[in-house]
Amino acid sequence: MKSTPVTTRVSRKFKEFEAYTTSIPEYTLLPFRFHRISNKKEVIVNEIGDFLVVPAGTTARIVAREIKAGNSEDQELYADLTANFFISGNSVPNLIDVLATRYRTKKSFLDFFTSLHIFVISLRCEHTCHYCQVSRVTSDKSKYDMSIPHIDAGIAMMMKSPNPHVTMEFQGGEALLAFESIIYAVEKTKVEAEKHHKEVTYVICTNLAPLTDEMLQYCHENGILISTSLDGPAFIHNKNRHKPNANSHQLAVDGIEKCRQIIGAEHISALVTTTKLSLEYPHEIVDEYVRLGFKNIFLRPISPYGFATRSKDKNKYETGKFLEFYKKALTRIIQYNIDGYFIREDYASIILKKMLTPFPVGYVDLQSPAGLINSVIVFNYDGAVYASDESRMLAEMNDFTSQLGQLGENTYEEIFYGEKALALSDVMTNESLPGCSECAFQTYCGADPVFNHTTQGDLYGHRPTSSFCQRNMEIMRYLIELMDDNKEIEKIFRNWITGRS
Ligand code: SF4
Structure with missing residues (x-):
């Protein structure tokens, strides 16, 4: 008798995950x-x-x-x-x-889009700093001051930002040389901000030399913050920041004192620009900030833009030399804290905040997606709109790669979402940049296509030879090593980010 063949149904369903692993x-x-x-x-x-x-x-x-x-x-x-x-x-x-x-x-620093709006209110300046990044000019007010129509158009564009809190920062040249334009811009912005429900922070970047009591009084009445430059003791500051027939250091020190009296110490801050000369004096620079009663110091390397690139002998140095300087200065700052004087280094504090807290840090140079356009936009004295402060410095060198448009001619959409902005957006996240994508410090670092373009001729950049990468990688490594080696230093660092003295 023949038996009936048994047909087994083959299931085409995927087996459970475990079936595929040993x-x-x-x-x-x-x-x-x-x-x-x-x-x-x-x-x-x-x-x-x-x-x-x-x-x-x-x-x-x-x-x-x-x-x-x-x-x-x-x-x-x-x-x-x-x-x-x-x-x-x-x-x-x-x-x-x-x-x-x-x-x-x-990543919530991205929530509201552009906050910092830089108005280059005038390109004129009475200083002749050899490292000047904005390639100042001394003459012709009408040609080198921002015109009223451009100021108006800049304010209108600022009011279009989705961000409810914007910062209006006046830069130069020397911004105080165009103080009347600043008053006009602030008064106009106050009216517009009320209409558009915006909170506005005002900042003036100045060398303090042209400062008068009347100007300070106006700043005080309008809550305007002052940001200045102090490169260290007189023998460094006056060499770096030369003012013909005057003592630039003394003018800055007197100006800082006046600011503290009239607008309050918390409303004035200073930055160090590190030149080749500065590299030899890390302790003296820190000591000067302590002598003047500062509770913070921001140690910045020189930028590869503007006049800075033209005096190579004075301004070009290897990143390794800057790192040596930075570590010596940081050690001095830490020692002051151990001895009971609270003073923090701002660049380290920004990185430490990223390392030690869950909060976002909206510092434009260490941001991914990059700070340009997302956090900052620049309206130049001639109405040109740039993706960042560095972009307009580059334009002074006849490189218009990151010029996004023109005030009064282009719409908000054309500027912020135009072809140039889109091209930059391809290269503004370090999560997807070669080298950065697998870097341990990616979360603390940022993307800077304009820096890449300037120093390496390519918006993507090449990490193994990038001074931006070399500097940040070593500072981040060093901060972690310091905290791991010495718990007292970790405590000091934690105080820096909480502001506890
Ligand atoms: S340290 Fe260098 S590789 Fe790492 S994220 Fe920063 S730039 Fe990229």
Whole structure:
């Protein structure tokens, strides 16, 4: 008797995940990157900037799934890795929503779009600083001051920003030489801001030399902040910031004192620009800030723009030299804090805030997507609109790559969403830039296509030879190393970001 053949139905359904693995890993890796900070240690940094310093070789062990929760030597590390979102016992971590919320918070500086609106109110200046980045001119007020129609158009554009809180910053040249234009712009903005429900912060960047009591009184009445430059003691400041037939340092020191009296110490801040000469005097520069009673100091390298590029012997130095200077100055600043005098270094504080807090930091030079357009826009004295302060400095060198349009001619949409803006947006996130995409410090760093273009002739840039990258990578590594080596320093750093003295 013939038997009836049995037909088995073949299922085309996917099997469960386990069917495709030989063994189930003890944990799932969450996105993180690592960097060797010394021969013995490496730092691992997760997607939201939390970091752990671990013995060298730990990353390899994590990836090879060698960290065992049940192993007594690994227990603490396993718990730290889990608590800080480096690994998860489940394939999709229970706390994924918390991770997503923290990521959104870190990027929330993007929520409202452009905040800082720089008005180059005049290109005229009475100083002849050899490192001047804006290539000042001394004559012809009508040609080099911002015209009323351009001021009006700039204010109208600022009012179109979706951001409810905007900053109007007056720069030069020397902005105070066009103080009447500043008064006009502030008065007009006050009226417009009320109509558009905007809160406006006003800042004047000035060398303080033309400052009068009347100007300060106006600043006081209108809550205008003053930002100035002080490069250190007189012998450095006067060499860097030369004013014909005058003592620029004394004028700055007197101006700072006057500002403190009339508008209040918290409304005046100063920046250091580091020239080749400055590199030799890190202690003297810090000491001068302490002598003048400052509670903060911002150590900046020279920018590769404007006149700065024309006096190469005075202004060109290797990034390594700046880093040496920076570390010596930072050590001096830390020592002052240990000795009981609170003073913080601003650049380190910006990075530390990114490392040690869940909050966003809207510092335009260390932002991804980049600060240009998203956070800052520049209206030049002649009505040209630039993507950043550096872009207009570049234009002074006849390079108009990041000129976005012209006040009075182009609409808000043409400027902020036009072809130039879109081209820049291709290269403004370090998450997708070669080199940065796998860098441990990506969350703390930023993208700067204009800097790349200026120094390397290419908006994408080449990280291994980039001075921006070299400087930031080493400062970030150094700050982590300092905190790991010395808990007293970590405490000082935490005080810097909370402002606790
Ligand atoms: S610029 Fe350098 S330090 Fe910054 S994220 Fe890119 S690779 Fe890292």
